[in-house]
Amino acid sequence: MTALTSSTSWQQLTALAEQVKTQHMRDWFAADPKRAQKYTVAACGIELDYSKNLITDEVLAALQSLANESQVAEKRDGMFAGDIINHTEKRAVLHTALRNYSGKPVLVDGQDVMPEVQACQQKIKDFVASVHKGERKGLSGKPLTQIVAIGIGGSFLGPKIMSETLKPYWFKGVKVHYVANVDGCHIQDVLAGLDHEETLVVMSSKSFTTQETLQNTLTAKAWFLKAGGTQQDIAKHFIAVSSNIKAATDFGMAEDNIFPMWDWVGGRYSLWSAIGLPIALTIGYEHYEALLKGAYAMDEHFQTAPAEQNLPMILALLGVWYINFFGAQSHVLLPYYHYMRGFPAYVQQLDMESNGKRIAGDSTVTDYATGPIIWGSEGTNGQHSFHQLIHQGTVLVPADFMLPLNVPNQDKTHHAMLASNCFGQTQALMQGKTLAECKADLAAKGLDAATLESLATHKTMPGNKPSNTLLFDQVDPATLGALVALYEHKVFVQGAIWGVNSFDQWGVELGKELGNQVLDKLVNTQAELSFDSSTNQLINKFRQANA
Numbered sequence: 311m312t313a314l315t316s317s318t319s320w321q322q323l324t325a326l327a328e329q330v331k332t333q334h335m336r337d338w339f340a341a342d343p344k345r346a347q348k349y350t351v352a353a354c355g356i357e358l359d360y361s362k363n364l365i366t367d368e369v370l371a372a373l374q375s376l377a378n379e380s381q382v383a384e385k386r387d388g389m390f391a392g393d394i395i396n397h398t399e400k401r402a403v404l405h406t407a408l409r410n411y412s413g414k415p416v417l418v419d420g421q422d423v424m425p426e427v428q429a430c431q432q433k434i435k436d437f438v439a440s441v442h443k444g445e446r447k448g449l450s451g452k453p454l455t456q457i458v459a460i461g462i463g464g465s466f467l468g469p470k471i472m473s474e475t476l477k478p479y480w481f482k483g484v485k486v487h488y489v490a491n492v493d494g495c496h497i498q499d500v501l502a503g504l505d506h507e508e509t510l511v512v513m514s515s516k517s518f519t520t521q522e523t524l525q526n527t528l529t530a531k532a533w534f535l536k537a538g539g540t541q542q543d544i545a546k547h548f549i550a551v552s553s554n555i556k557a558a559t560d561f562g563m564a565e566d567n568i569f570p571m572w573d574w575v576g577g578r579y580s581l582w583s584a585i586g587l588p589i590a591l592t593i594g595y596e597h598y599e600a601l602l603k604g605a606y607a608m609d610e611h612f613q614t615a616p617a618e619q620n621l622p623m624i625l626a627l628l629g630v631w632y633i634n635f636f637g638a639q640s641h642v643l644l645p646y647y648h649y650m651r652g653f654p655a656y657v658q659q660l661d662m663e664s665n666g667k668r669i670a671g672d673s674t675v676t677d678y679a680t681g682p683i684i685w686g687s688e689g690t691n692g693q694h695s696f697h698q699l700i701h702q703g704t705v706l707v708p709a710d711f712m713l714p715l716n717v718p719n720q721d722k723t724h725h726a727m728l729a730s731n732c733f734g735q736t737q738a739l740m741q742g743k744t745l746a747e748c749k750a751d752l753a754a755k756g757l758d759a760a761t762l763e764s765l766a767t768h769k770t771m772p773g774n775k776p777s778n779t780l781l782f783d784q785v786d787p788a789t790l791g792a793l794v795a796l797y798e799h800k801v802f803v804q805g806a807i808w809g810v811n812s813f814d815q816w817g818v819e820l821g822k823e824l825g826n827q828v829l830d831k832l833v834n835t836q837a838e839l840s841f842d843s844s845t846n847q848l849i850n851k852f853r854q855a856n857a
């Protein structure tokens with residue numbers, strides 16, 4: 311047994327889970343009319359109702375003990391202080407410095423990073439203003455109105471999804487197009503129809519070594535030159551964001567056109583750095599800054615709110631409860647807001663790349679489950695497809711429902727329907743429908759006894775399915791910033807409890823390495839193949855098809 315599974319609180323939680331499994335939330339709600347009030351907390355524009363969970367005060371106290379035993383607070387303070395907590399890559403983890411509005415320094419190797427961070431923010435601000443005012447012009451003097459943002463992973467999901475979510479705040483004069491996949495269809499589709507004289511390419515790659523991003527940028531450059539641009543015009547139309555300035559200049563980026571970032575910012579935590587430049591171009595710097603300030607507010611909350619009112623702590627502990635004591639393997643995110651439709655994919659990278667790990671501490675293989683599968687999509691669409699499994703399937707899928715109470719210019723009828731579906735789903739998941747209720751319904755319809763008996767079993771819904779409901783007054787930039795930081799810190803707390811390094815990604819790195827080895831064999835068609843027989847066969851098929 312590892313230290314975690316043999317800890318007192320873990321043992322206590324194991325016993326409590328057995329007790330809780332014999333109880334029903336429906337009865338808890340009936341017994342305590344104040345349950346919702348008791349298990350609702352709010353901060354930074356987000357109200358979390360977690361009353362529809364399989365929890366009691368005793369469970370919550372034991373979960374908090376687990377967090378204490380795992381030294382979550384100490385680890386949190388270490389992250390904010392710039393300790394080298396990404397120990398496999400020997401790096402500090404300081405995305406929080408990028409939204410640090412406290413006026414206090416943040417030290418890395420004894421050096422305050424805030425002046426550099428602020429200088430970069432000023433550079434972003436000036437750049438965005440020059441594009442939006444039409445002062446920064448293309449080769450023929452036209453303003454740059456079409457932005458092609460190239461990146462992948464954290465250099466893509468954050469900018470794309472935050473921009474999509476903040477549609478009501480879009481600056482009217484520019485349009486930002488995102489390209490990630492190395493599948494040539496993607497960049498071809500985006501470039502088709504664009505006027506190179508009005509196009510600005512923003513290449514975002516922390517490492518400046520990512521195959522997809524390099525290739526897509528080369529393709530964009532070739533398109534630009536073919537359309538009539540010259541080598542000298544490149545500096546007007548191509549800029550880069552990277553921590554690898556040398557590789558970016560070697561690639562041909564003008565030094566002035568490179569926005570810096572730092573190795574202490576992880577890819578999936580990088581939207582707060584200059585990787586967020588396409589967001590600022592989409593919504594304007596003022597709104598972008600509000601996004602950062604919203605995240606800062608959540609950072610403050612995370613560091614100061616007591617555990618029982620601490621949103622990231624609560625979400626994290628609930629997750630641990632279901633993953634480790636109920637065997638839940640996935641967690642679904644259900645934003646009831648069309649513009650937030652990409653949010654589950656954002657959290658998917660954040661959570662799965664961070665906590666999809668099996669080694670704890672220095673080298674112990676865990677004897678407990680860690681990060682879950684994160685999935686989901688916008689409501690109400692899922693109600694007409696996969697919600698079936700959440701209601702009546704054999705696996706437990708804890709859910710986070712999300713809903714803005716106000717949406718600018720939203721039709722009131724549509725919005726009421728949207729909200730009613732969101733609330734109705736959480737209610738149905740919690741209470742279910744008993745056999746007796748189903749029988750009564752069917753009897754009222756006049757069904758014969760045999761049909762009624764059989765059908766009623768099928769219609770019975772166990773309920774007792776956990777969900778959180780997160781309400782926002784509006785999904786404005788500040789609230790969205792706080793929400794993203796909330797999930798970042800949730801992931802942090804869980805990683806701290808499980809003892810994994812939430813900030814490396816060796817599995818992803820291996821994929822990159824193997825992909826390059828295979829590419830070599832696809833390009834050098836005569837090269838001998840010495841992979842496994844399946845991989846060799848696949849390569850041969852490709853060679854034949856492309857001969």
Ligand SMILES: O=P(O)(O)OC[C@H]1O[C@H](O)[C@H](O)[C@@H](O)[C@@H]1O
Nearest residue numbers: 463464465515516517520577818
């Ligand atoms: O920004 P880049 O260096 O191009 O990296 C892009 C992405 O590459 C990898 O797949 C990492 O796992 C991601 O976390 C990262 O965001």
